[in-house]
Amino acid sequence: MKKTKIILADDHPIVLMGVCELIERDERYEVVGQALTSSDLIEQVQRLKPDIIVTDYNMPGDETYGDGVKLIEYLIRNYPQVQILVLTMLTNNLILSRLYDLGVGGIILKSGDLNEILLALNALSSGAKWHNKAGQGSASVIERSDAVQTRIASLSVKEFEVLRHFASGMNVRDIAHLLNRSVKTVSSQKITAMRKLDVENDHALLTFCISMNLI
The missing domain is CATH 3.40.50.2300 (Response regulator)
Known part of the structure; x- marks a missing residue:
């Protein structure tokens, strides 16, 4: 066989x-x-x-x-x-x-x-x-409110990729190099993602990503 x-x-x-x-x-x-x-x-x-x-x-x-x-x-x-x-x-x-x-x-x-x-x-x-x-639409093991789910769902695939690498410890320049995008583009995607998730700074963004099991 x-x-x-x-x-x-x-x-x-x-x-x-x-x-x-x-x-x-x-x-x-x-x-x-x-x-x-x-x-x-x-x-x-x-x-x-x-x-x-x-x-x-x-x-x-x-x-x-x-x-x-x-x-x-x-x-x-x-x-x-x-x-x-x-x-x-x-x-x-x-x-x-x-x-x-x-x-x-x-x-x-x-x-x-x-x-x-x-x-x-x-x-x-x-x-x-x-x-x-x-x-088929599985939910996270961490319970999320409808409002938080809506915010997460609003992220684009490229924004999510930027957040994942940011939460792993990479800076914007390194992420841009890895993903073959310009620093300006990655910075813009990160800022847009922060706005969608309603977080105001890098520390809050990192805390959100970890607590919501996004990474």
Whole structure:
């Protein structure tokens, strides 16, 4: 029986080991590569030609491939024959919907039951999409008021990307360099996001992002 070839990507070795062990319980699948960075992932995809990529959404990126939406867009554009299953802690419906719009095969929330990975792989292997609660408007584990939900939903995908990198400790110039945008553009997107979220300074913005589990 020909096995489905899978490459895993996550910047946490323990997560990689756990997901690998889970997948290889099923004899239909073979994990042919494991990557800790975006560059490592792309190199392995080019060399090993997998059927499916199981990748974290947030990984240490680089100037060429980045992570998040930028990395997913690159993979789908350059390797359209490869199915992509995204692992993420994000529960922002805007980002999750955007990933499905880009063409990912499925999304698995790390905060949920990772055994869903095998169900998702079964769907992807048969040419179907995997839609669970992650793709159907799941709510954050932190309860949010309707007003706060409305503010978060008003963020654009690009504004959300800027906030995510800001909350990880990057400044505007570094974010601009990473996302290949001008400093002026990134600064404007950050200010617009702050206005939408009704926060007045960087400290308040960081506190909001962390408390609302946006990062």
